Amino acid sequence: MVVSFQVFKKSSLNGKVHMYLTKRQIRDFVTHAEDIEGAVLIDPSFVGDRRVYAQVVLRFRFGREDDETMGLNFTKTLCVETKQVYPPVEEHHATEIQVSSVSLHIERVQSLPSDELTKPPPHGSITRNFLTCSGTVTVEVSLDAPVYRQDQDVTISVNVINKTSKDVKKLKVKVMQLSEVPMFSHTQRREKTLSKAEEALLLPPGACTQRAITLVALVPPKRAQGMVFLQGSLTQTSSGASLAQTTLLPSDVCRSDVFGILVSYIVRVKA
Structure with a gap:
């Protein structure tokens, strides 16, 4: 039996250090993540008595690379883990002058926990009164599913109850x-x-109405793409842009300690 699989390779400029990975997408299960498996091939005559380290580095960009001038840098880096791979040891503490000479980008993707699919669809309601008229307006909103994929229709059920003395004229x-x-x-x-x-x-006083509106979460046109966060790509040649997925955090993680961007999606209704 022949088993075939893809291997990703990255080499240093001088061709003395080579790194191989079995995958570049590391799946995040919220509570834990997959291991990064790979191998390092080195030239012993080049390394000599020096040490070789492997690092997992998180790089966060919060500005455009084209705007980086006069030493201004719009990136932050965080070393998640460091391990000495040659000579092999159980553990070590890297210093500032120790650099991994080969880097290969990997992508960490989150896997949706199965219990998210069984949750009830989101719903909410609000009742407001106004200074310019008596009575209240109640807006009740519910969705048809707890989870949506990109380009999937989002059906929004809206119930408006007008108990004021004026008409409700619009729904956004x-x-x-x-x-x-x-x-x-x-x-x-x-x-x-x-x-x-x-x-x-055109909802008169004392009346109520129910509406079902279908919208789709789409990537805005290119002229407005800089205003939204998109899903990252391992290659610059990947065709098509997709919206960043909702960020899922374990219950024991503090939001203020997150090194990166928290993304979520909401439906907003206004009468």
Whole structure:
């Protein structure tokens, strides 16, 4: 029996150190992650009595590379783990002058826990009163599924109850991407509308109505792509852009300690 599989290779510029990985997508199961398996091939005559280290480095870019001038750098790096691979030892502590001379990008993708699919669809309601009229308006909203994939229809059920003395004339519904960068002292938050719909209601006092509106979470046109977070790619030649997936965190992880971007999606309804 012949077993075939793909191997990824990266070599140093002088061809003395080679790194091989069996995969470049490391799956994240929220509570744990897959191991990174690979091998390092070195030239002993080049290494001599020096040591060779393998590191897992997280690199976060929060600005465009084209804007980096005069030493300004829009990236932050965090060494997640370091291990001496030659000569092999059980553990070690790397110093600042110890550099891995070969780097190969890997991609960590999250796997959706099965219990997320069995959760009830999201729903919510709000009742508001106003200074310009008496009574209240109640808006109830529910979705048809707990989880959505990109380009999948999102059916939004809206129930509006008008108990004021004025007409409710419009209904606005949006699907939005929320993003947060908690590692900065001044936490940056951003909201971006992906798709929206607006309907005329003309709902008189004492009346109620039910509406079902279908929207799709789509990547905005190229001129507005810089306003949303997209899924990263291992190669620059990958065709098509996809929205970043919702960030799932274990219950014991503090949001303010996350080194990266927290992404979520909401449906916003306004009458």
